[in-house]
Amino acid sequence: MWTWFHKFGSPPHAYRLLGKLAPWFGWTSLALILLATWWGLVKAPADYQQGDGFRILYVHAPSAWMSMFIYVVMAIAAAIGLIWRMKIAHAASAACAPVGASFTLLALVTGAIWGKPMWGTWWVWDARLTSELILLFLYLGYMALRSSFDDPQRADRAAAVLAIVGVINIPIIHYSVEWWTTLHQPASVTKMSRPTIALPMLIPLFLMIIGFQLYFGWVLCRRLRGEILRRERNASWLKEA
């Protein structure tokens, strides 16, 4: 494991590995997302309460899940970068931020569009919605902080501290529907017991989430390769790559 760790920490090796991995992530994610879209829109039965309106679930829940998942990845990468002074970890953390921010915005907007017919309102200042909005501000703050430094190493460290502190918000988002009364429905998939959603509705949701995860893998490969090239601008290995 440690040899792998050191190997991946070396920019030329990581650059080549990411280039090889990316197409696998890309094509499987494309196939899964298309399959899940068809399954969710056509094959899955309509909900007995929400009719066909519930189909928004298949884009809303995966993007909300990704908004939190990417934040955790970003914070873990930042922590690795701080503790082991690993440059590539900081680069990975930086590559996560814009992707995570876009999924957070997507979760908020699709949630608002879903809220209108089901709750009768686009927005309420309740715990789930507000904590997700704070997540968006954390991403934006992270990117703003990073771009406010001229020295890349100081930018890495300052942004890493923000990312790690902000991780507190993730359990708050997750448990917000249990800790406070809210319009938002409680979790129906990530339950300790059995999920409270019917299997024919659950399968496309799982496919979509896996598809989104792999899609994020592809985007991260591409972005990280760009980050590596930018940070290694004077390295001699670039001539071979």
Place this chain on the structure above:
Amino acid sequence: MSLQDFFEMGGYAAYVWPCYALTAIVLCWNAWAARRSEVAEQLAARRRMDHPSEGR
């Protein structure tokens, strides 16, 4: 389910389709932006190699 039913989404068409369209936009934008930054850095790296005197 007929094609007409599919597009009407049980009366929720005005909510369901914008959500899927926005998702498609976000996915395409991320893919495009990621690929663009990668290609831009590759081109910049190649330029630096061909003209070592310019830039840092």
